[in-house]
Amino acid sequence: MKLMKTLMTATALVAVMAGSAYAKTLVYCSEASPEGFDPSPYTSGTTFDAASRTVYNRLVEFAHGETTLVPGLAESWEVSEDALEYTFKLRPGVKFQTTDFFTPTRDLNADDVVFSFERQWKSDSPWYAYQEGISWEYFNGMSFPDLLKEVVKVDDMTVKFVLNRPDAAFLADLGMDFASIVSKEYADSLEAAGNMAQMNQKPLGTGPYQFVDYQQDAVIRYAAHPDYWGGKQAIDDLIFAITTDAAVLAQKLKAGECHIMPYPNPADIADLQADSNLKVEEKEGLNIGYLAYNTQMAPFDKVEVRKALNMAINKEAILDAVYQGAGAAATNPIPPTMWSYNTAIQDDPYDPEAAKKMLADAGVENLSMKVWAMPVSRPYNPNAQRMAELLQADLAAVGVAAEIVTMEWAEYLDQSKAVDRDGAVLLGWTGDNGDPDNFLGVLLGCDAVGGNNRAQWCNDEFEKLIQDARLTADPAERTKLYEEAQVIFKDQAPWATIAHSKVFMPMSTKVSGFVMDPLGYHRFDDVDIAE
Amino acid sequence: MIRYILQRLALIVPTFIGITIVAFGLVRLLGSDPVALLAGERVMSPERHAELSRQFGFDRPIWEQYFDFVLSALQGDFGVSIRTKTAVLEQFLTLFPATVELALFAMLLAIAIGIPAGIFAAIKRGSWFDQITMGSALVGYSMPIFWWGLLLIIVFSGMLGWTPVSGRIGLQFFFRPITGFMTIDSLLYGNWTAFISALRHLILPSIVLGTIPLAIIARQTRSAMLEVLGEDYVRTARSKGLSPGRVIGLHAFRNALIPVITTIGLQVGMLMAGAILTETIFSWPGIGKWMIEAIGRRDYATVQGGLLIIALVVMIVNLFVDVLYALVNPRIRVQ
Numbered sequence: 001m002k003l004m005k006t007l008m009t010a011t012a013l014v015a016v017m018a019g020s021a022y023a024k025t026l027v028y029c030s031e032a033s034p035e036g037f038d039p040s041p042y043t044s045g046t047t048f049d050a051a052s053r054t055v056y057n058r059l060v061e062f063a064h065g066e067t068t069l070v071p072g073l074a075e076s077w078e079v080s081e082d083a084l085e086y087t088f089k090l091r092p093g094v095k096f097q098t099t100d101f102f103t104p105t106r107d108l109n110a111d112d113v114v115f116s117f118e119r120q121w122k123s124d125s126p127w128y129a130y131q132e133g134i135s136w137e138y139f140n141g142m143s144f145p146d147l148l149k150e151v152v153k154v155d156d157m158t159v160k161f162v163l164n165r166p167d168a169a170f171l172a173d174l175g176m177d178f179a180s181i182v183s184k185e186y187a188d189s190l191e192a193a194g195n196m197a198q199m200n201q202k203p204l205g206t207g208p209y210q211f212v213d214y215q216q217d218a219v220i221r222y223a224a225h226p227d228y229w230g231g232k233q234a235i236d237d238l239i240f241a242i243t244t245d246a247a248v249l250a251q252k253l254k255a256g257e258c259h260i261m262p263y264p265n266p267a268d269i270a271d272l273q274a275d276s277n278l279k280v281e282e283k284e285g286l287n288i289g290y291l292a293y294n295t296q297m298a299p300f301d302k303v304e305v306r307k308a309l310n311m312a313i314n315k316e317a318i319l320d321a322v323y324q325g326a327g328a329a330a331t332n333p334i335p336p337t338m339w340s341y342n343t344a345i346q347d348d349p350y351d352p353e354a355a356k357k358m359l360a361d362a363g364v365e366n367l368s369m370k371v372w373a374m375p376v377s378r379p380y381n382p383n384a385q386r387m388a389e390l391l392q393a394d395l396a397a398v399g400v401a402a403e404i405v406t407m408e409w410a411e412y413l414d415q416s417k418a419v420d421r422d423g424a425v426l427l428g429w430t431g432d433n434g435d436p437d438n439f440l441g442v443l444l445g446c447d448a449v450g451g452n453n454r455a456q457w458c459n460d461e462f463e464k465l466i467q468d469a470r471l472t473a474d475p476a477e478r479t480k481l482y483e484e485a486q487v488i489f490k491d492q493a494p495w496a497t498i499a500h501s502k503v504f505m506p507m508s509t510k511v512s513g514f515v516m517d518p519l520g521y522h523r524f525d526d527v528d529i530a531e
Numbered sequence: 532m533i534r535y536i537l538q539r540l541a542l543i544v545p546t547f548i549g550i551t552i553v554a555f556g557l558v559r560l561l562g563s564d565p566v567a568l569l570a571g572e573r574v575m576s577p578e579r580h581a582e583l584s585r586q587f588g589f590d591r592p593i594w595e596q597y598f599d600f601v602l603s604a605l606q607g608d609f610g611v612s613i614r615t616k617t618a619v620l621e622q623f624l625t626l627f628p629a630t631v632e633l634a635l636f637a638m639l640l641a642i643a644i645g646i647p648a649g650i651f652a653a654i655k656r657g658s659w660f661d662q663i664t665m666g667s668a669l670v671g672y673s674m675p676i677f678w679w680g681l682l683l684i685i686v687f688s689g690m691l692g693w694t695p696v697s698g699r700i701g702l703q704f705f706f707r708p709i710t711g712f713m714t715i716d717s718l719l720y721g722n723w724t725a726f727i728s729a730l731r732h733l734i735l736p737s738i739v740l741g742t743i744p745l746a747i748i749a750r751q752t753r754s755a756m757l758e759v760l761g762e763d764y765v766r767t768a769r770s771k772g773l774s775p776g777r778v779i780g781l782h783a784f785r786n787a788l789i790p791v792i793t794t795i796g797l798q799v800g801m802l803m804a805g806a807i808l809t810e811t812i813f814s815w816p817g818i819g820k821w822m823i824e825a826i827g828r829r830d831y832a833t834v835q836g837g838l839l840i841i842a843l844v845v846m847i848v849n850l851f852v853d854v855l856y857a858l859v860n861p862r863i864r865v866q
Contacts, residue, residue, distance in 0.1 A: 027702060032824070035615050131616045133586055141573055200616065215708075216625050217816035217824075218699060239702055243814040244824070247681055251689050252696040378572075410564040417574065429572055451574040 023236035026511070026529050028522065029249050029258035030240040033217045037203040039180035040120055043137045048177045049522045050220055050240060055097070056180035056205035057229075059088050059113065059159075060171060064526065065515035067286070067338055067434025068475075069171055073108060073181055073206065074159075079473045083166035084149075088113075090157045095227035096183045097210035101202050104185055108206055110153040115184040117151045120144070127187060130196040138178035142432070166471045168478060172435035181206065208233050208525040218242055234513075234528040253278065253506055259529060260507035260514060262522055266324040272506040280506045283516040284328055284337050286431040288439065289380035291371070291391065291496040292454035293424045299364050300424070306493040308358035309424075310348040312398040313391060313496055322387045323499055330497035332486045334439045337518035338431070339475070340482035345490050347497075355398045368401040370423025372416060376409050379501050380428030387426060387498070416454055424496075425454045434519055436482045441466045444494065455494035462488045535857055539850055546846060551601050554838040558831045565589065565613070568829045587613060587832075600835065609836030614828055619836035623818060627844075628711025629699060630810070630817030634802045636733050637741035638795070645745045646791065649752025650784065653760060664749060671746035676805060680739040680812035687735060694734050697814040701728040740809040744798040751794040755787035762786075789860050796852025800845050 032046045039052035052058075061072035071077075074088035094108035119127035120136040121144065139145070147170070149162040163170065173179065186204045190196050203211050208230060209222035220240040224233040241258055243249045246265045253261045254275055264272060264280075273280045293300040293309070300306060315329045331347040334340070359367065373388035374381065381387060385406065392402040405423060407415065416425045432438050442448060445466055446458035462485050469481040489495075505516055510530040517523060566583045567575065575583075584590045588599070603610065609619040648668075652661040688696040695701070699713050704725040709716050714733070717725035759765060760783055768778045806819030814820070818841060825833035 025702075036617075041616075132611045133613060133616050135583060135586065137569075140579055141570075141575075197617075213705065213707075215816065216622065217820060218814070219702065221705065241698060241702060241814075242816070243697055244820065245812055245814070248684060248697050248812060248814065251684050255688055255692065255696050257696050257698075257702075410567040413567055413570075413572065413574075414564070427572065448574075452572075 024234060024529060024531070025237040025239060026235045026260070026524065026527065027239045027241055027258040028524065029243045029252050029261040030220075030522075031242075031246075031249070031262050032244055033242050034220070036200040037211065037214070038134075038200040039182070039203070039205075040116075040139065040178045041134050041136055041200075042177075043141075045520050045522075051203055052177035052180045053207075053521050053523050054209045054222055054238070055203045055207045055211055056182070057094075057207050058175055058177075058179050058181060060175045062175050062434060062517075062519060062521075064523070065517060067172075067431075067518050069175055072175070073113075077171075083168070083471060083473055084163045086161040086163070086170065087154065088159050088161075090159065091229060092157060094206050094229045095225075096186070096206055097204055097225050098227075099202070099204060099210055099212075101198070102186050102189065102204050104183060104204075106185060108181070108183075109156045110159045112181055112184045113159045114151050114153050115187065116179070116181045117144075117148070119182075119187075120178070121148065126191060127196070127199075131200060134200075136178065138176060138432075142173050142176070142178075144173070168470050168473055169433065169435040169437040169441075171473070172433040172438075176433050209235075209238050230525065233525060235524065238524055250506070253508070256508070259511050260505065260522075262505060264504050264506055266326045269326075269504055269506075277509055278506055279509050280504055281514070281516050282502055282504045283518065284335055285379060285501045285503045286335050286337060286434065286518045286520060287380040287428060287501055288330055288333055288335060289327075289378075289387075289426070289428040289498045289501070290330070290333070291424050291426050291498060293494060293496075294419075294421050295455050295457040295494050296419060297422070299362070299367065300369075302362055302364075303492055304358055304362040305364055305367075306496075307348060308355040308362065308364075308398070309395070309400070310493055310496045311351050311355040311358070312394050312400070313498075314350050314394050315347075315498060316350070317394075318387055318390050319499060321390060322381070322383050323501060324382075326382075326502045326504065327499040328502060330499050331490070333444065333489055333495065333497060334436055334482075334486070335431070335500045335518075338434060338436060338439070340436045340479040340486075342483040342486040344483075345486055348490075348493070352394075352397050359398065359400070366399070366401075368403065369395075370405045371395075371402045372412070372423050372425040373404050373406045374409070374412060374426055375406050378428055379430060380499070381426060382501070384426045417451055419450050419456050421456075427454055431519065436478075437466065437470060440482060440485055440489075441470065444489065457492070457494035459488060459492055459494075462492070532857065536854060539853055543846060543850070547843070550839060550842040550846075551597075551604065554835045554842070555597050555600055557838070558834045559593075565829050565831050569613070604836070604839055609840055610832040612825070612830055612833045614825075614830045614833070619833050620840065622821065622833070623837060623840050625711070626816060626818050626821050628708075629713075629815060630803075630806050630819060632712045632714065633733065633736055633740060633809070633815060633817060634799075634806065636737040637802065637805075638744060638798065640737050640741040641745035641748050641798070642795065645748030646752050649749040649791075650756055650779070652749070652753045653756030654779065656757065661753075665753065668746040668749045671742045672750075674742055676739060676742075676808040677812060679742065680735070680809060683735050683739060684812070695728075695732050697732075697812075699729065699732050699815065700725060701732075704728060736809050736813040736815055739812070740802065740805050743805060744795075744801060747794060747798065747801075748791065752787065752791050755790045756783060759783045759787045789856070792852065792856055792859060796849060796856070799848045799852075803841055803845060 034047040034050035035042045035044060037051045039056050058072050059074040060069045063070045073091055073094060075091045077086060077088045079086055096104040119125045120139040147163055147167055149164045152160045154160050183204055190198050208225055208228050210225045212221040212223050214220045222238040224236050226232050243252055246263055249261045250264055250268045250272060252258050272278055293306050295301055319327045331345055332342060371388050371391055374384040377383060388404045392404060395402045429443055443452050446463045449456050449458050465481045465485040469478045472478055513527045566580055588596055611618055648664050652664045655661050684696055687694045706720050709719055713729035717729050765783050768782045806817060807823050810817045810820035811823055822837050
């Protein structure tokens, strides 16, 4: 009987699919399976692409292809004088998706917003631990439990966030995936049915596409959300075909089995560019790969020594050998795609002779140091071992003997935090929310010494600028402060800024409207495909 | 016969214990601190670290974690994935049919080509056919799977466009799984085009996964045949005036089959190992790809639970092969 029923549903489904044979379909060859479909517990970009960016919305959204914020589910917002209260006016008439697993009876309201945050925050919420081992990594990682005092429903269409301390990056945090707004009505119905795990399997939100089906590790299917507040999408069916190997991804794209792919092998890019049916777009990633000196240990506590070492590094050689062309030399600690990037700053020139002289002037002779190389490949540094070898040679050319140190990854992350660490560390960072504070404050602030601040660098002047920028909500004012902070950074040289990786997106020439996202998202709203 | 089966069953107990130790131990050699790895570059507060360690049970003594793992496994609970928060057994059951389907086709291909090739090579010993077959078998056996798979994709899917690059079925076909076997499900839904699409998607991965077993089976069949063809009873059969077909088909082949069956049985473990690479290349949503991803992401629970389930499956298949072998060869039962 069960078999019969399945058969009948399936036949109906096949019929529906066959009927929609002329529907516009876009196939995205995604690089991995999503961890789940709940937008809040996870941290990987793959999951964000499959859940939060397709199915959900947030109060504020990142503008297409930028790190600036635009209204999302909130039509407008106000920030109090003391920057402790953020009041959001919700967009009226926002519909949740109607699917074969749930039919919503009401539009978005303040209850949904309050619920979306409290489930990650209040341990007495039945949703706080609705699946074994679930944890709210980003909510915690962005310090929301300390930052939030309360989230209040003012009226049906107004929500107020009260903070314990001012934090100018708060608004950008609300554009992040963990802050996606879920339907309280859907959650309530799942709770009543005793089937809370479905929240993570069949997502339901307000976003541009609605979830249809997921075959584990193989295919995810979406359909355009007909009542989307931003207007129905031109693509009727959106398909994620999960393909893990980058070389195979490229073959699939060339064979026309998919229209767009992420993360090509650097070695395949020229071949893809040569294909007349394809175009390859590129953009600098929101990341930085750096070498952090320990500024609390002699002789690296001297600015001249750090500057001299920076001048000994041949970045062009590193870009060729390590990034294989998929990188751009870094001048500032934030990538050029981020607002407030200071374009006036000049990088330290590559000048081994001058470097030698500066070291001698600083009274440093026969210096020997350690260079830590990560054991893993990361987007901001695809091959740290190779990079360390090149650095070793560069340093040898100015009379500095470098010893390469490496260890297992977890150990590396832990030991490189130590304030009395011996040596300079290769590491990097990929931005979370496009806010400069997410780089400058998180990686170089005084309170991050012994933690994320691998240079162990605490500069009063720099710190004051960062703190002031946190207290003001005015973007123009913040831009000025961050530009100034970058000048101090370059002057003091706690890091050798090495590179920002470049991200490539090969796609069929039929695809239009796809915008490369500085935050690394693959968004399919406003994308179209020619028949 | 019953005694034989019981003896084989008793052997499963120490093997099971061995496997649990290996599965449990191996993942702990992957890295020192799985919780820190979860956080990556983002520094985690010590409180958060302690909380997550407690949640995953990493804060308890190692022997306690081990016994908990074994006891739960005995009750059918193989843990919950750290990454996806779903039960390991549930994931395994969803993905296993894909692997079995691929393995069956690969094995079918290996047997259908390997056994006849081996027989002919034996009969025509020393001929150019023998030399070419055995030469290719050696090449096939030494072929790096990843390179072989990619080469086939580039030539047959990329340049010639004869076969699809990857996946299990064309994306236009969409039905809820009944058996989990795409070929069977498409037929159950009465959709011929879908069935053809599923078959087309099976061609390249089956060739890649079947290459090594094919080489081994061909070589084994040849040497077993050669041995049997030299036996007295074959000479007797020939001198009785039986046709060459009857001598080879009835007398020689049936006796040569015994070691070949063992070889085929042993290939099951090999297929699982081969599936890891084959599935990764062809984006085949089976347990091989699942395991490799879990290892890459340091998903301890999935790796140790998954390894244990896979090992149990291989053990059961081997037991089945042993019993089959005993049925074919009565001498085994007596020993």
